[in-house]
Amino acid sequence: MTPPALEIAGLTVALPPGSDRLYALHDVSLTLSAGEMLCVVGESGSGKSMTAAAVMRLLPPGVEGVAGAIRLAGRDLLSLSEPEMRRVRGAQIAMIFQEPMTALNPLRTIGDQIGEGFRIHTDLPRPEIRSRTLALLDEVRIPDPAATIDAYPHALSGGQRQRAMIAMALALQPAVLIADEPTTALDVTTQAQILALIQDLRARRGMAVLFITHDFGVVAQIADRIAVMQDGIVVEQGQAADILDNPQHPYTKILIAAVPPLVAEYQPSAAPDTPILVLEGVSKTYGTSRRFRKAGRLVRAVADVSLTLPRGSTLGIVGESGSGKSTLARCIVRLLDTDAGSIRLDGIDLTQLSRRAMRDQAPRVQMVFQDPYASLNPRRRAGELVAQGPMVHGTPRAEAMEQARQLFVSVGLPPQSMQRFPHEFSGGQRQRIGLARALALRPELLVADEAVSALDVSVQAQVLQLLAGLRESLGLSVLFITHDLRVAARICDRIAVMRDGVVVEQGTAAQVFGAPSHDYTKALLASVPGRKLGAPPQTPPG
Amino acid sequence: MEGFRRYLRNPAAVVGLVLLIVVVAAALAAPLVYPGDPLGLAGRPLQWPGANRHFPLGTDPSGRDIAAQIFHGARISLLIGVIATAISIAIGIGIGALAGYHGGWVDDALMRLTEAFQTLPNFLLLLVLVAVFGSDIATVILAIGLVSWPATARLTRAEVLTLRNREFVEACRTLGMGDMRILFFEVLPNALPPVIVYAGVVMATSILLESALAFLNLSDPNVASWGNLIGAGKGVLRVQWYVSAIPGFAILVAVLAVSLVGQGLNDALNPRLRGRA
Numbered sequence: 001m002t003p004p005a006l007e008i009a010g011l012t013v014a015l016p017p018g019s020d021r022l023y024a025l026h027d028v029s030l031t032l033s034a035g036e037m038l039c040v041v042g043e044s045g046s047g048k049s050m051t052a053a054a055v056m057r058l059l060p061p062g063v064e065g066v067a068g069a070i071r072l073a074g075r076d077l078l079s080l081s082e083p084e085m086r087r088v089r090g091a092q093i094a095m096i097f098q099e100p101m102t103a104l105n106p107l108r109t110i111g112d113q114i115g116e117g118f119r120i121h122t123d124l125p126r127p128e129i130r131s132r133t134l135a136l137l138d139e140v141r142i143p144d145p146a147a148t149i150d151a152y153p154h155a156l157s158g159g160q161r162q163r164a165m166i167a168m169a170l171a172l173q174p175a176v177l178i179a180d181e182p183t184t185a186l187d188v189t190t191q192a193q194i195l196a197l198i199q200d201l202r203a204r205r206g207m208a209v210l211f212i213t214h215d216f217g218v219v220a221q222i223a224d225r226i227a228v229m230q231d232g233i234v235v236e237q238g239q240a241a242d243i244l245d246n247p248q249h250p251y252t253k254i255l256i257a258a259v260p261p262l263v264a265e266y267q268p269s270a271a272p273d274t275p276i277l278v279l280e281g282v283s284k285t286y287g288t289s290r291r292f293r294k295a296g297r298l299v300r301a302v303a304d305v306s307l308t309l310p311r312g313s314t315l316g317i318v319g320e321s322g323s324g325k326s327t328l329a330r331c332i333v334r335l336l337d338t339d340a341g342s343i344r345l346d347g348i349d350l351t352q353l354s355r356r357a358m359r360d361q362a363p364r365v366q367m368v369f370q371d372p373y374a375s376l377n378p379r380r381r382a383g384e385l386v387a388q389g390p391m392v393h394g395t396p397r398a399e400a401m402e403q404a405r406q407l408f409v410s411v412g413l414p415p416q417s418m419q420r421f422p423h424e425f426s427g428g429q430r431q432r433i434g435l436a437r438a439l440a441l442r443p444e445l446l447v448a449d450e451a452v453s454a455l456d457v458s459v460q461a462q463v464l465q466l467l468a469g470l471r472e473s474l475g476l477s478v479l480f481i482t483h484d485l486r487v488a489a490r491i492c493d494r495i496a497v498m499r500d501g502v503v504v505e506q507g508t509a510a511q512v513f514g515a516p517s518h519d520y521t522k523a524l525l526a527s528v529p530g531r532k533l534g535a536p537p538q539t540p541p542g
Numbered sequence: 543m544e545g546f547r548r549y550l551r552n553p554a555a556v557v558g559l560v561l562l563i564v565v566v567a568a569a570l571a572a573p574l575v576y577p578g579d580p581l582g583l584a585g586r587p588l589q590w591p592g593a594n595r596h597f598p599l600g601t602d603p604s605g606r607d608i609a610a611q612i613f614h615g616a617r618i619s620l621l622i623g624v625i626a627t628a629i630s631i632a633i634g635i636g637i638g639a640l641a642g643y644h645g646g647w648v649d650d651a652l653m654r655l656t657e658a659f660q661t662l663p664n665f666l667l668l669l670v671l672v673a674v675f676g677s678d679i680a681t682v683i684l685a686i687g688l689v690s691w692p693a694t695a696r697l698t699r700a701e702v703l704t705l706r707n708r709e710f711v712e713a714c715r716t717l718g719m720g721d722m723r724i725l726f727f728e729v730l731p732n733a734l735p736p737v738i739v740y741a742g743v744v745m746a747t748s749i750l751l752e753s754a755l756a757f758l759n760l761s762d763p764n765v766a767s768w769g770n771l772i773g774a775g776k777g778v779l780r781v782q783w784y785v786s787a788i789p790g791f792a793i794l795v796a797v798l799a800v801s802l803v804g805q806g807l808n809d810a811l812n813p814r815l816r817g818r819a
Contacts, residue, residue: 378710392723
């Protein structure tokens with residue numbers, strides 16, 4: 001019997017003393033046969049990327065393997081000298097990374113960077129390297145390889161860069177490809193294309209792929225076998241169908257249950273028809289000409305958008321990056337000034353208000369931000385951050401702090417934690433503080449800009465649940481901006497789909513998810529990985 | 543406290559701290575050790591250090607006690623360093639913060655002004671100011687503060703620029719906070735650490751600027767500053783070199799102390815350098 005393409009046996013990796021846990025990886029055993037797709041799935045800090053780094057012997061300084069073996073086709077990698085290991089990297093195991101924007105050197109052409117593998121590991125003449133590079137670019141289906149080979153990275157889109165990275169990884173026909181969150185930074189439609197490409201290449205070349213991801217949707221789409229990691233330990237592994245349909249470990253069950261199904265779930269208890277927010281013909285253009293300077297290129301971020309949000313309902317604005325959804329949110333809270341159109345809150349046109357008058361309206365419209373790390377002032381205590389809003393609007397400090405205490409309870413944080421600074425909280429807890437801050441002014445309308453996108457899936461589910469509960473008890477109207485269709489399906493009763501600054505389709509969630517009418521909406525829905533996951537049981541995937 | 547422990551692990555910073563404590567101690571002890579006027583005539587002029595046990599550091603060409611001038615000079619140097627630095631940092635932070643936060647024409651106008659100050663060598667500007675407004679110690683300190691703010695302004699502006707579009711600032715705006723309140727209570731506290739560290743450099747430069755003025759006989763002749771003493775010794779530099787060398791050494795110690803402490807603070811406060819040592 002031939003040895004497996006890659007075998008990790010009892011691998012234990014120690015963290016430097018003083019870390020929050022003793023081992024980055026503890027007794028990890030994984031086997032990867034030729035031609036197999038093994039998905040390693042887990043939340044942040046689960047050790048999944050550390051596993052990849054250990055295989056490549058690229059562990060960060062201070063972190064070292066203390067036990068176990070890593071065998072590549074029967075050969076123990078941990079016993080190799082560093083020069084021997086360098087001959088393995090790139091040639092026998094290749095790796096692709098999460099961030100295609102920074103993984104390529106901006107000063108060298110694509111062809112130059114892909115050809116580097118040949119120059120390091122082989123003695124091929126230059127013309128031969130070039131023709132092989134062209135063949136690779138063609139294989140990863142980059143449009144117009146002859147032009148791309150001499151292009152610099154900035155000229156390529158994110159998806160094309162990731163294709164170039166894959167071409168680079170494939171150059172020397174490695175037996176094992178390690179993909180570390182290769183599609184996380186990409187839009188959903190691009191992600192679907194890249195996943196299809198990786199599947200296709202694996203089948204054609206018989207490569208073994210170790211695919212690291214946090215996204216159970218992606219796992220359901222591509223995995224042959226699955227290993228679930230938590231805190232550096234493999235808690236469960238097995239055939240994809242077994243784990244997805246019949247998870248054994250409680251943590252796996254939580255992770256799978258946290259993936260929202262792609263069907264409209266939310267029905268507001270009462271949906272009166274009086275609109276709270278009406279947008280008419282809202283436009284915002286970036287890059288207007290400046291004095292003494294040449295007029296730059298103009299980008300129409302939001303073009304002629306008209307939307308209505310009935311009181312008490314939740315309108316989801318979905319779209320890919322660059323669709324203008326965040327710009328629209330910032331226009332509504334007047335962080336940006338619109339160029340044209342009106343934004344009426346209960347009949348008051350916010351775009352016409354002076355800055356001072358807008359400040360008086362501020363309590364009625366509040367925003368929850370995307371980044372739980374950047375959205376809290378690191379030098380203020382959590383309680384103060386929440387009490388700040390009412391204090392600005394004249395509430396005495398003692399009263400504001402008392403309100404903040406109650407809000408901490410209602411967002412599920414212990415009131416004692418009001419004395420702590422933001423860095424002492426986890427990402428999910430910080431997002432709860434952000435939510436409490438927005439709610440402190442008792443707003444009628446809450447604008448949530450990708451409010452759960454930076455969170456792990458199980459934390460995401462908790463925050464969504466909290467938001468849904470508060471919405472009911474406080475009678476909030478919510479404008480929920482997200483790129484994640486699953487999240488939108490879970491929490492919104494109305495959906496507007498944006499593309500290139502234009503709303504291409506809007507309607508109730510049931511309509512948009514059940515019977516999309518616009519082609520782009522259909523394409524978006526078709527791109528969501530693992531569509532069957534979380535849906536009511538149908539025929540099992542073949 | 544963690545920052546303080548990191549500071550103590552840096553040997554150069556500890557040396558700086560010790561030197562600074564010595565200078566401060568000399569300044570504090572001056573009225574006790576030398577209660578009389580340090581500029582009063584004390585004995586025969588130009589006695590070498592050690593020649594007369596009453597004058598351990600000798601006397602200058604006018605017959606004044608050098609040791610007394612060194613002790614009292616520490617007071618003047620620290621006074622100049624602290625007040626001129628405070629003036630320059632205050633102007634710099636104000637201009638830099640306004641320019642960085644407002645952007646647009648405010649930024650353009652304030653930055654052109656800053657560049658106008660930067661293109662003039664600041665010592666020449668200082669000479670002009672002192673020549674026009676006189677050279678009593680208060681004017682000299684004010685003038686030093688007025689010529690040394692541009693670098694602080696640029697540093698503050700750069701920090702504020704990176705902070706003003708952070709989400710926490712946007713969050714404050716959506717809460718309905720006014721601009722001045724956001725700038726001074728939310729943005730500035732986050733922008734200050736590098737500026738405070740830079741204050742060490744400004745302080746060292748201020749002490750040197752005053753010494754240079756005094757060497758040219760343009761500082762206040764009625765105070766016992768180290769620069770004045772160097773100036774007094776320049777006529778006898780070839781034979782009685784100690785008259786200039788002793789205060790020169792004192793300036794070296796003070797400037798080195800302030801610079802090392804500033805550098806140590808930078809290393810201790812800068813999170814990117816953590817764990818590098």
